Amino acid sequence: MAAKGPGVGELYVRLAISVAGLALLIGALLVRGVPSGPAFFEVIIVAGGFFGLSALWSLRGILRARSAARGPRDEA
Numbered sequence: 001m002a003a004k005g006p007g008v009g010e011l012y013v014r015l016a017i018s019v020a021g022l023a024l025l026i027g028a029l030l031v032r033g034v035p036s037g038p039a040f041f042e043v044i045i046v047a048g049g050f051f052g053l054s055a056l057w058s059l060r061g062i063l064r065a066r067s068a069a070r071g072p073r074d075e076a
Helices: 008-032 038-070
Strands: none
Touching: 008 038
16 A cells, blocks of 8 residues: 655655745845734744644654655564
8 A cells, every 4th residue: 555645855846845835934034124013924824834734744754754654663
């Protein structure tokens, strides 16, 4: 039975795009400053949350794939 979900290559691409998005977001915040009002919600919460959670999800998938490739460990 084939594994479900994205492959490891796609997870690496997603991780790279997420980290790049976070870097651009932080760069914009450093240059323009922290927004106020509704823009704070849009920029920090939505964009930061999307890129941050996407990076964590991709990293989790990569680590799971690596541990599955190693196989079960025999611990006495």
